[in-house]
Amino acid sequence: MPEPMLALSGVNTRIGQYHILQGVAFEVPRGGLTMLLGRNGAGKTTCLRTIMGLWRASAGSVRVEGRDTTRLPTPELARLGVAYVPENMGIFAGLTVRENMLLAARAGPPDEKRLEWVFGLFPALRKFWNALAGNLSGGQKQMLAVARAIIEPRRLLLVDEPTKGLAPAIVANMIEAFRELKRTDTTILVVEQNFQFATSLGDSVAVMDSGRIVHTGAMADLAADEGLQQRLLGLSLDAHQ
Amino acid sequence: MKPRFDWIPLALVALVAAAALPLVASAPIWLTLTVAGLAMGMMIFMMASGLTLVFGLMDVMNFAHGVFISIGAYAATSVLIALRGAMHADSLAANLAAMAPAAAAAIAVSGILGWLFERVVIRPVYGEHLKQILVTMGGLIVFEQLIKVVWGPDMIAVPRPQALSGSFILGQAAIERYRVLAVVVGLAVFAAMWLLLNRTRLGMLIRAGVENAEMVESLGYRIRRLFVGVFVAGSCLAGLGGTMWALYQESITAQMGMQVMVVIFIVVIIGGLGSVGGCFIGALLVGLLANYTGYLAPKLALGSNILLMVLVLMWRPRGLYPVGR
Ligand SMILES: Nc1ncnc2c1ncn2[C@@H]1O[C@H](COP(=O)(O)OP(=O)(O)OP(=O)(O)O)[C@@H](O)[C@H]1O
Numbered sequence: 001m002p003e004p005m006l007a008l009s010g011v012n013t014r015i016g017q018y019h020i021l022q023g024v025a026f027e028v029p030r031g032g033l034t035m036l037l038g039r040n041g042a043g044k045t046t047c048l049r050t051i052m053g054l055w056r057a058s059a060g061s062v063r064v065e066g067r068d069t070t071r072l073p074t075p076e077l078a079r080l081g082v083a084y085v086p087e088n089m090g091i092f093a094g095l096t097v098r099e100n101m102l103l104a105a106r107a108g109p110p111d112e113k114r115l116e117w118v119f120g121l122f123p124a125l126r127k128f129w130n131a132l133a134g135n136l137s138g139g140q141k142q143m144l145a146v147a148r149a150i151i152e153p154r155r156l157l158l159v160d161e162p163t164k165g166l167a168p169a170i171v172a173n174m175i176e177a178f179r180e181l182k183r184t185d186t187t188i189l190v191v192e193q194n195f196q197f198a199t200s201l202g203d204s205v206a207v208m209d210s211g212r213i214v215h216t217g218a219m220a221d222l223a224a225d226e227g228l229q230q231r232l233l234g235l236s237l238d239a240h241q
Numbered sequence: 242m243k244p245r246f247d248w249i250p251l252a253l254v255a256l257v258a259a260a261a262l263p264l265v266a267s268a269p270i271w272l273t274l275t276v277a278g279l280a281m282g283m284m285i286f287m288m289a290s291g292l293t294l295v296f297g298l299m300d301v302m303n304f305a306h307g308v309f310i311s312i313g314a315y316a317a318t319s320v321l322i323a324l325r326g327a328m329h330a331d332s333l334a335a336n337l338a339a340m341a342p343a344a345a346a347a348i349a350v351s352g353i354l355g356w357l358f359e360r361v362v363i364r365p366v367y368g369e370h371l372k373q374i375l376v377t378m379g380g381l382i383v384f385e386q387l388i389k390v391v392w393g394p395d396m397i398a399v400p401r402p403q404a405l406s407g408s409f410i411l412g413q414a415a416i417e418r419y420r421v422l423a424v425v426v427g428l429a430v431f432a433a434m435w436l437l438l439n440r441t442r443l444g445m446l447i448r449a450g451v452e453n454a455e456m457v458e459s460l461g462y463r464i465r466r467l468f469v470g471v472f473v474a475g476s477c478l479a480g481l482g483g484t485m486w487a488l489y490q491e492s493i494t495a496q497m498g499m500q501v502m503v504v505i506f507i508v509v510i511i512g513g514l515g516s517v518g519g520c521f522i523g524a525l526l527v528g529l530l531a532n533y534t535g536y537l538a539p540k541l542a543l544g545s546n547i548l549l550m551v552l553v554l555m556w557r558p559r560g561l562y563p564v565g566r
């Protein structure tokens with residue numbers, strides 16, 4: 001078995017007095033896109049934040065490409081090639097689109113070809129290159145958040161609800177962008193509620209409930225099994241459409 | 242799309258100055274007061290600018306910031322007293338030759354103290370606001386006592402630069418020379434900070450960190466290092482501001498840091514926590530208003546700052562330039 005890109009085992013995370021993650025265990029295989037699904041409040045965001053080192057696991061371990069990162073500070077994780085797009089996007093509103101992108105490119109000025117490729121995915125960013133990021137629309141902010149994460153090639157992308165609150169046309173653009181991203185050798189872990197996104201892009205899937213992983217498998221299998229969806233997610237994925 | 246720069250707060254400064262003219266009723270007096278107000282504002286800005294960034298970057302409320310102001314002032318005064326001769330010479334060059342090392346000493350001493358203070362006092366209480374207030378208040382009191390131990394409990398007279406004392410006449414208005422120096426130094430500091438924050442990668446990181454420190458870390462930057470740098474730089478500026486303030490007041494006491502802290506907090510809140518531009522405009526507003534009311538209605542002078550803060554917060558609850566919409 002090749003080493004997985006990301007492996008969690010027995011991860012427990014507490015926020016204050018609340019015990020949120022209660023023994024989360026799953027693996028993200030190298031390459032491809034893994035979906036992390038679950039009802040509201042299941043612990044998906046907490047899980048991504050724990051992987052990123054923004055919450056500390058009180059027990060269990062997180063491994064990135066075999067390396068134990070459980071206690072690693074967030075900046076070190078980023079330097080291992082893990083990029084994070086938070087649920088609230090984390091855009092620097094007082095900086096321009098350009099400045100947001102420049103900061104994300106740690107290695108220096110972004111490579112021209114790479115930048116063109118990103119502009120190809122999200123043309124609005126070229127148009128508003130020198131605008132304040134705070135003045136962008138919700139969809140454009142989300143595009144900037146994703147673009148920041150991919151301005152340099154990364155090993156692993158953690159993306160929290162990239163289509164949340166977006167208009168259908170923008171969702172379609174986002175799906176296309178992730179389809180293109182899948183062609184690179186970046187491994188992607190996405191938390192998402194959007195049915196179309198999950199089924200058209202997901203290779204494998206992990207489902208959370210009440211701070212635990214309750215199902216793992218191929219996305220196609222889950223997409224084909226309405227009974228399972230009903231049981232795991234409380235409603236069939238179709239209902240999200 | 243909204244424009245990149247919000248001019249309204251800046252226009253407010255001009256508006257306050259313009260509104261004071263008919264009230265003061267004498268153009269020369271108005272000019273004198275305005276220059277005095279701007280000079281005062283510039284000095285307050287230097288003393289306050291570090292505090293607003295420290296708060297913005299790490300959410301740390303440092304009540305002990307005033308320590309760096311008084312320690313800087315005392316260090317500078319020690320140098321000025323040693324170089325008394327040059328200060329009393331009626332030559333600008335000689336005066337500056339004494340003031341430059343004095344300012345350098347203030348910056349160095351406040352900077353080193355700031356570095357130590359961050360390590361020993363601030364670091365253990367990150368993210369714990371109540372402890373921060375208690376511990377930094379405690380720090381303020383302890384250092385005030387330490388100053389009394391080192392320099393004695395009495396007020397110390399600060400040698401004044403001979404060539405910069407007194408006034409010159411502009412039109413019919415008397416303009417104090419030293420105030421012009423304060424305006425020039427203040428503008429230079431503001432310009433340097435503006436360039437650093439807006440034209441360099443480091444500045445970009447600081448602005449980003451003030452908005453969302455967690456995201457800066459997620460992008461792979463160590464926010465702690467950035468914070469220590471900003472804390473030390475802010476302490477240095479407080480030391481410089483303290484030096485300018487000491488020369489302006491012509492005397493220093495161990496309580497001076499604590500006394501200016503009230504005004505500094507008002508300025509930082511008016512400006513919008515974490516905003517250097519807001520801090521600058523807020524300081525100018527406070528300086529101008531203090532001088533106009535001091536002339537027009539001396540009894541209101543103290544209350545005018547509070548009134549200004551209330552009005553600004555009614556208009557913009559998060560300050561003139563709210564950070565991170
Ligand atoms: N900062 C916090 N303090 C206390 N409880 C929290 C905090 N953040 C999350 N929780 C709780 O932890 C649980 C999991 O939250 P989390 O945000 O990880 O869920 P989620 O699966 O991402 O939900 P959603 O689909 O709504 O985004 C929820 O019950 C939530 O109320």
Ligand SMILES: [Mg+2]
Pocket residue numbers: 044045046087160
């Ligand atoms: Mg969530």
